[in-house]
Amino acid sequence: MLDDALTPDLRDAPDILGAGWTARTIPLRPDAQGEAVATLVHRTPDVGRPAPRRALLYVHGFVDYFFQRHVGDAFAAHGEDFYALDLRGYGRSLRPWQEPNYVTDLSVYAEELDAAARILLADHDEIVLLGHSLGGLVAALWADARRGAGVVDAVVLNSPWLDLRGPWFVRAVVTPLIDVVGRFAPRLVVGRLGGFYGPALHVGTGGEWDYDLTWKPHAGFSVRAGWLRTVRRGHARVARGLEIDCPVLVLASDASGPAYRWHDALVTTDSVLDVAQIAARATLLGPDVTFVEIPGGAHDLALSPPAARERYLAEVMAWLDAHLAD
Template sequence: MGVHKWSANDSRGAIVLVHGTGEHHGRYEHVAAYFNQAGWDVYAEDLPGWGRSPGRRGHIQSFEDYLSRVREWTSTALADASGEKPVFLMGHSLGGLIATRFIQTDERSNELAGLILTSPCMKLKLAVPAWKEQLAQFLDRVWPTLVMPNGITPDMVSRDEAVQAAYRNDPLNYSKVSVRWFTELNRSMEKAWEERNRIKHPVLVLQAGADTLVDADAVEQFTAGLSDRQTFERFAGLRHEILNEPEKEEVLQKIVTWLNDNIPL
């Protein structure tokens, strides 16, 4: 599928943006526009199983399906930058977990200048009962493509009623995930915690304070275990999609300020 690029005039560098569960990169057009105005190119595309990406909706064979796609996007951004401008990796929610695993595992991650995470999925807010975990593990072996509701409702993502309506009516959003997706998510969250010490990049983590999907305390704990080049901020009262809340410009400006402060010399 390639990757979509929003270009800035007189670019200072680039951001590869990874979206979250059940959505698509088109929901970040306003984010890309803000970054473009600040002098940053943005690369993004739909993850496997979401948006216009080919394949079974809400399903992956393994988490590597995501990582290989992000590898393509970052390779394009790095090639365009030609070593002359910095490239940062940014992910929201599931995309934050994907971006984290990419930094932890990919051999080209050392070419990236830093990592930006917004409400990253390091631990789910609601604990899954043990019997459901066991059932999922069984179904993963016998019926991995079985889909189930992802539990995300429009009021969980933002306090903005216009955002809620757009989320509800967007035909490219998809509200189900497969059993294999669920087991791969759990496995990848565990790996992210186990391999925190592999992250040597500057990291910015911005977390929704009123998040009902991601465990904000766990995200803060995860960030605290990284290198001393990490910055964490929790936004009180904001729901999961902090880039779609009424205060989104405050959040976006914090990202731009951090980017400008972390351009490699």
């Protein structure tokens, strides 16, 4: 069952992505940081094509927002009505009084996911949920929480963050400490993401992709104890096993690379997460899970070099064709 939400702004305004893209503001209940909104981005269906009955909803990762036009174009060509959600405190939804990308409970994102699903179900028969990295964890937890409600028909996870990368000491010893510190000092800075993957992607530093460095800075945003605490609690829920009741596709690169130094394979390996962890945890998401490796894939498989990203998109579309009726 979807939770009640505030009435969204039903007006679709022009989006920063330009012609063919619109954005709708979704007002949310005030949270610990005050007033909050989410933003539903929509690729306008091509003129002359039949109205799609299947919607695809994309959820971005940490230090991220939706900017991947080519992903929307590809799914639109395949027959999906493409939407993307900028979560509260991210990208289009970030407000001046908010700590960027910061929450102390991942379950708060259910409000904007429920609201987006309600909007999509008004005009579509099926919803495919596509989550990347942290968005993959959020998507998996939400789909599990909404099992039996008939809301999601398929879940696709692009390099989902299902466990904490690092040695046993970091994962098993530091986690209980973070659980305590994150409760009593949630804003304490406990780390920062590696600063090498972003520059390898961005056109301004030799990469292929152009995006807003205010919303997706190379140095990332501070990792705070309260945020890491809720992420690790989400990881623990996955480790205990979820029961997502629709087909799930998990995709990841075929290799991991170092996260905290420059190397030549930053965009041909997952240099953020451990792909072996992703593969191991994928089996715990539900009874119908498919895992696919993408050779030469980056952490965000959609931002891989051409051959790998085309393979990624082709694998997703072939899987959708096999698992969802027309």
